[in-house]
Amino acid sequence: MASIDEILAAEPPAFGRAVRAIIAGDPRTLRAELAAVPDLVRARSTSPHHATLLHYVSANGVESELQGPVANADEIAALLIAAGAEVNAGCDAYGWSDTLGLVVTSDHPNEAGVAGRLVALLCSAGATIDGPQGDGSPLAAALAFATLDCVEVLIARGARTDNPAFAAAAGRTDWLRAWLDGHATIAMQPAPNLLPLSSDRAVAAEQALVFASMCGQTETVRLLLDAGVEVNAQPPGSHWTATPLHTAAIQGQVVVVKLLVQRGADPTLRDGRHRSTAVEWAGHARGPRRALARAVSILLDEREHRNWE
Structure with missing residues (x-):
């Protein structure tokens, strides 16, 4: 495994110094490098991913040694954008990726508690909120990777929510009610392949129901349960989804967990992928959601639910 020094030594010196400042969260050094070489902000790595400096803020798609949580990643990104970074520029990570797509699928900004702020900053700077194809890929990716701060910002900034998964995540009960009723004026757009939405x-x-549970949309969960949706279903989704209860538990959605159990969710069920219970899923919560997930674990460990009413 190469060291950080070895990786950055393969880059032009100014670019390597700028990357080191980004991953260290060092705005002073980065500002000095950008001032000395104004075109640096549009330069690209010589590595196969050909990332610009802004892509490195995502801590995703670049060398793993250069990835990690940076608490002031939004400050670093703002500095780069002010210097002229192109927010919608792509790189060759994962075939093709822009910064927004890399941020919403990255564990590190989520762990640092800065993912939502990064998404808000990128959107304010002109990032294409529904992705380059207009198919809602950033929201689909954020749901697939369960980066809920990113989901919330994308929805608040106007991301499209015109399919059942997106509408459920956004709490659009009126849209879902009309869709469930087969209303002719509801036009359902397909979700990107990253988040395959069943034609059934x-x-x-x-x-x-799963994505409403993930996102803590209590009234949407209630609407879908009242419509007869199976509370213990395990539909196709992502590696962050299973039954609604599993999915809510790992995100620390305490109120939704209570509702699901009251409506018949079985805490003893094991998911089909990891063969784990909802309590065991809660033990794998990330970042700022860990404390709430611990509260869910306490609730689900109780054998008596008298106090849940």
Whole structure:
């Protein structure tokens, strides 16, 4: 495994110094490097991913040694954008990626508690909120990777929510009610391949229940349960989804967990991928959601639910 010094030694010196400042969260050094070489902000790595400096802020898609949580990543990104970084520029990570797509699928900004702020900053600077194809890929990716701060910002900034999974995540109960009723004016757009939405309406409704549970949309969960959606379903989703209860538990959605159990969710069920219970899933919560997930674990460990009413 190469060291950080070895990786950066392969880059032009100014570019390597700028990358080191980014991953260290050092705005003073980065500002000095950008002032000395104004075109540096548009330069690209010589590595196969060909990332610009802004891509490195995501801590994703570049060499793993250069990835890690940076508490002031939004400050670093703002500095780069002010210096002329192109927010919608792509790089060759994962085939093709822009900074927004890399941020919403990265563990490190999420762990540092800065992912939502980064998404807000990128959107304010002109990032394409529905992705380069206009298919909602940033929101789909954020849901697939369960980066909920990113989900919330994308929805608040106007990301499209015109399919059952997106609408459920956004708490659009009116849209979902009309869709469940088969209203002719509801035009359902497909989700990107990253988040395959079933063409079977019953399964799509189960997927909606899962993503509403993930995002803590209590009234949407209630609506879908009242419509007869199976509370213990395990529809296709991502590695962060299973039953609604598993999915809510790992995100620390205490109120939704209570509702699901009251409506028949079985805490003893094991998911099909990891063969784990909802309590065991809660033990793998990330970043700022760990404390809430611990509260969920306490609730689900109780054998008596008298106080849940």
